[in-house]
Amino acid sequence: MSGVMKPLIREATSADIDPATETLRDAFADYPFTRHTIAADDHLGRLARMQRLFLARIGLPHGRVWVSDDAAAVAVWTTPASTGLERVFTELAPELGAIAGDRAAIAAATEAALAPHRPTTPSWFLGTVGVRPGQQGRGLGRAVIEPGLRAAEAEGVPAFLETSLESNVALYRRFGFDVVAEIELPHHGPRTWAMSKKP
Template identity: 60%
Template sequence: MPTSPIRPAAPADLPAAVRTLTRAFAGYPFTRHIVAADGHEERLARFQELYLARVAMPFGRVWVADEGRGAVAAWTTPDGDPGAAVGELGPLVGEIAGDRAAAFEAAERALEPYRPTEPVWFLATVGVDPGRQGQGLGRAVLEPGLEAAARAGYPAFLETSTERNVRFYERLGFAVTAEVALPDGGPRTWCLCRKAA
């Protein structure tokens, strides 16, 4: 079991949380597909910072382990509507994606039909610092969100682009609802849902 306390993220945790997510996603197939290779990690860090600061923290829920240095889980929830913020970020996200912007848009179009239309807790991102993997931090940082969604009576939904992650989420009660071959040579991506309690 992890020894790092899990707690809701505070604004002061943002820099460490961004570093953790950037390190966790540096080689991830989906982000490699949708974010330009030149300056990839800097672009990825900008994307993570924008998402956490402008969407997840004000409109959703974010939990961290070790003040963001160990693990981070960010959710959107039915309680907040990030639509306007997401719309404002569109041009910035396109700029961050660089020469992969069209692939990003195509991936979003391909996944959209498989996303829930009913209210859900959407696990937008979760990452464990590579140096801290294998300590149970991933599960620990996810549990508060899973418990909160269950208490509120909502399903939880996520997407992942690695088969290893699919097995991890299945152990947490998720079931695969779709398997999507992303266009433009993108990675296979799985949609998973955990039913409401």
């Protein structure tokens, strides 16, 4: 009998918003993309507000969110069943702009640069995934991503993600993703890889 227990992964509820926000804030503390698009002033506080919005206003009501039982790992997807996202993002735009602070124009230019490379057909979009520092290397990231990949496969649609860490490219290739675009983000932003996994 193995001494390694498989992590318990479950769909998130509103009770998970606080711990999941903390996990994503800490996981993305030094992430090149968010450092580029969110002001340095109170960066971690701003980052937490952004991740909370994505969880509470996008993922839980309109997408699918999986967490490890203690929310040390979180994956937030939008899906072909996600409706009304354009309206929600329009509603959130002022708050997202305030969170970006003096990087708001850069954040807008970044979104414009990424938009042409995003799926135009039904797909599962991995909007954010993170594992709490100190809990990494235990397979939690894989465990929390896999339910979304299985769901996309069952629906016969691609899965899609973007990453601004080159080290993540090899990781996601092991999940079956291929690079479909490399984007040099404007205003000296980090290189970002768009990746897709065919069903």
